[in-house]
Amino acid sequence: MYYPLYLDLYTFVLGCVIGSFLNVCIYRIPEGLSIVRPASRCPNCGQAILWYQNVPILSWLLLRGRCARCAVPISARYPLVEALTGILFWLVFHAFGLQxxxxxxxxxxxxxxxxxxxxxxxxxxxxxxxxxxxxxxxxxxxxxxxxxxxxxxxxxxxxxxxxxxxxxxxxxxxxxxxxxxxxxxxxxxxxxxxxxxxxxxxxxxxxxxxxxxxxxxxxxxxxxxxxxxxxxxxxxxxxxxxxxxxxxxxxxxxxxxx
Known part of the structure; x- marks a missing residue:
C-alpha cells in the first residue's frame, strides 16, 4: 500500500529518536543505573550533552565522532543503533501500515x-x-x-x-x-x-x-x-x-x- 513520503520520513526519524534512548538503555541497564537520570553525559569528562549535541546521527557526524569538550572519540555504535532502529521502525510501518x-x-x-x-x-x-x-x-x-x-x-x-x-x-x-x-x-x-x-x-x-x-x-x-x-x-x-x-x-x- 502506498503512503505519503512524509510518513516514511516520520517513522524513520521517530525510530532514530527512540534509538538514541535505546543507547542509554544499552549502556545503563547492565550497570544497574537509572535510564532516566542523570541526563546523558560524556563518560570521559562528565560534561552534560546539550540537546543540539544529541540529535540522532547528525550530531555524531557534525562532531566528527568526538566529545565537544574533551574530544575523546565517541563510538560509531551510537549512530548505528539510531539508524538501525530507524530502519526497523520504517520496515514495521511498511509491513503493517496504519493499524x-x-x-x-x-x-x-x-x-x-x-x-x-x-x-x-x-x-x-x-x-x-x-x-x-x-x-x-x-x-x-x-x-x-x-x-x-x-x-x-x-x-x-x-x-x-x-x-x-x-x-x-x-x-x-x-x-x-x-x-x-x-x-x-x-x-x-x-x-x-x-x-x-x-x-x-x-x-x-x-x-x-x-x-x-x-x-x-x-x-x-x-x-x-x-x-x-x-x-x-x-x-x-x-x-x-x-x-x-x-x-x-x-x-x-x-x-x-x-
Missing amino acids: WATPVYWIFTAALVVITFIDLDHQIIPNAISLPGILVGFVCSIAIPWISWTDSLLGILLGGGSLYLVAAVYRLLTGKDGMGMGDVKLLAMLGAFLGWQAVLPVIFFASLIGSLVGVPLMILRRADSKLAIPFGPFLALSAHIYLFWGTAIIRWYLTFFR
Whole structure:
C-alpha cells in the first residue's frame, strides 16, 4: 500500500529518536543505573550533552565522532543503533501500515535492539526487558488480528518450554550449561509477540544463522569449542526475519518441496 513520503520520513526519524534512548538503555541497564537520570553525559569528562549535541546521527557526524569538550572519540555504535532502529521502525510501518500492530511491533523491535547489544557486550539478557516483554506481548496480542490471546499464550509456553528442555537435556548429558535462562525467557517473549506458529521457524533460522557465524569464528579461533557466542542476537535477528518475511519464506519452502 502506498503512503505519503512524509510518513516514511516520520517513522524513520521517530525510530532514530527512540534509538538514541535505546543507547542509554544499552549502556545503563547492565550497570544497574537509572535510564532516566542523570541526563546523558560524556563518560570521559562528565560534561552534560546539550540537546543540539544529541540529535540522532547528525550530531555524531557534525562532531566528527568526538566529545565537544574533551574530544575523546565517541563510538560509531551510537549512530548505528539510531539508524538501525530507524530502519526497523520504517520496515514495521511498511509491513503493517496504519493499524495497532505497528506500535506494538515498534515496541517489540526496540526491545530486541536493546537485548541484542547488551547480549553482545555482556552475554546476558536482562530480566528487566524479557520478563515485562512477555507480559506486554501477551496483553498486546488483543491489538493484532492474526494472533489470538491463545496463540500468544501457547507461544510463551512453547517458546520458553522448548529451549528450557534443550538446556536441561544438554546439562543432563554434559554436566554443563550450554544455554542461559536468558535465552529461554527471550524465546518466551518472542512467542508472546509472534504467536506459537513462529517458535519453530525462529529457532530454525537462529540455529542456521548461528552455525553460519559460529563455525567460521571457531575455525578462526583455532577450533576453540569453548568459544562463547551469545545466542540472543541470532534469536532477535530471526524474529525480525519471521516478522517481515516469515510467511513468504515458509510458503516458498512448502512450494519448493511439494
